[in-house]
Amino acid sequence: MRRRLAGQEPFTPARIGDKKKLRQFAGFVGVRVPETFYVGPIADLLERDLPEEFALKPDFASTSIGVLLLKRASAGSFINLLDGQEISGEEVLSRCGAISERYYGDAARGHFIAEELLRDHEGRTPPQDIRFYTFQGEIGMILKEEHLAGPASAMYFDGEFLPFPDVTGRYGVAKSAEHLEAIVPATTPENWRELLAVAKRVSTAVASSFCRVDLYDTPAGIYLGEITFFPGTFYYRDRKLMSQAEAERLGRMWDAAAERLRGSKDQPSAPSNETHADFTRT
Structure with missing residues (x-):
């Protein structure tokens, strides 16, 4: 190595x-x-026709950095399936923008992937x-x-x-x-x-x-x-x-x-x- x-x-x-x-x-x-539903700037995510639940991850980071597992809740908000807490669409954009800022120095530069949410046999x-x-x-x-x-x-x-x-x-x-x-x-x-x-x-x-x-x-x-x-x-x-x-x-x-x-x-x-x-x- x-x-x-x-x-x-x-x-x-x-x-x-x-x-x-x-x-x-x-x-x-x-x-x-996993099936891909969207790839692109995080600013455009909420305008897309996404399924009830999906995994959101940066296209540029490794391992589990910046990964969100989301399920639709009330209008404009989601349940973060990792901790069960409700999170607004604006907060999703903000968190993802912070990841882009960390990697590129620009909150709008990084692309994100919304893809099929996988579950285990249970x-x-x-x-x-x-x-x-x-x-x-x-x-x-x-x-x-x-x-x-x-x-x-x-x-x-x-x-x-x-x-x-x-x-x-x-x-x-x-x-x-x-x-x-x-x-x-x-x-x-x-x-x-x-x-x-x-x-x-x-x-x-x-x-x-x-x-x-x-x-x-x-x-x-x-x-x-x-x-x-x-x-x-x-x-x-x-x-x-x-x-x-x-x-x-x-x-x-x-x-x-x-x-x-x-x-x-x-x-x-x-x-x-x-x-x-x-x-x-x-």
């Missing part, structure tokens, strides 16, 4: 992570994505994030996380969706973040086979040694939420922690995936010894 962040990896198709490109990619590989929203750390069709680790509502809870699984029996020896939480999240006993979802199949299909279709594939498990099927090429969660060690042995295990999977990509477009035909050694240590 250090090599990738420094721009030393020969090819990283980061453009696929863009939300618009992601929809095109998902259609090509036959994976569901009708709760949002469904848990299920994040697959993938290496060209191989899965090194799965993180199932609930982080939008209240303190985050994290479950860890191996590449076959089995809970790690020694999870505390592999993963942890930084001292400064123990009030923000906790590792909880892992429960394998009933649709684990379908989730694995979709994650592997997406991973193999992406010309990259490593990417994180984020999926949602819903009654309507498995949805692709995001493909991330630069996840910093474990790299920066300021919240989630990974043991050195676990980092080396996943690093070897990254190395093996790179070997499988040799000869592909934009991939090097053979690494130098120095690059190979550094890559193996990552």
